[in-house]
Amino acid sequence: MKFTDYCLSSEGTDVIQATSSDEKYPPENITDGKSETFWTTTGMFPQEFIICFHKCVTISKLTIQCYCVQTLRIEKSVSKDPVDFEECIEKELQHKEGELQTEEFSFPEIQATYLRFIILSGYDAFVSVHRVIAEGITQDSENQT
Template identity: 50%
Template structure:
């Protein structure tokens, strides 16, 4: 299955609320397991990934630490100003261990 949310396929992080200079938001989509994004601000955190073309997204895989809740939204506006929720899930708390979650969504979107 194609991982369309990789920078090598043209995906871009166009917004991140906060980040650490050593762990920038671009790490979200670089495909490397040894890199990651760290947010440094208050909650909630937010980032936007833009795809180069319309995508039929079935599953979003998230590997994280200390995430309580994730909401996934889609947007089709070039201005990225209107979004619609497509998934909202609570994560199991793992006390500092890796959280690996596959979130089922099904929509066609240009984000």
């Protein structure tokens, strides 16, 4: 049994949609595994991004590193396409000026092919998402439904 971070581009994970994009801070920065790089929004809320795992994964813990995010909703889908999302959690995050927000969400294991992160509000006009970590146990079987 081995824990894996599924939210890494090296694991084949992609950010397939983001509501805003700045060429200096692209959405792909969320899955590069570094806290120093980030995706930034370009004002107005809600903002969202969708992470695609390219296979169904089982997640036991999600961690997001972000800045100035006030209200966050996380949804999941097990569909072949990014549709039919179900809400996992919605939470108001605490903000400390000048500090990265690190928020951990533990679940009874959830299965997902896609995760949608919706930033409903921020403490500033611009917010940033530095990293998403989706921890799960690697399954030997690829034939999950």
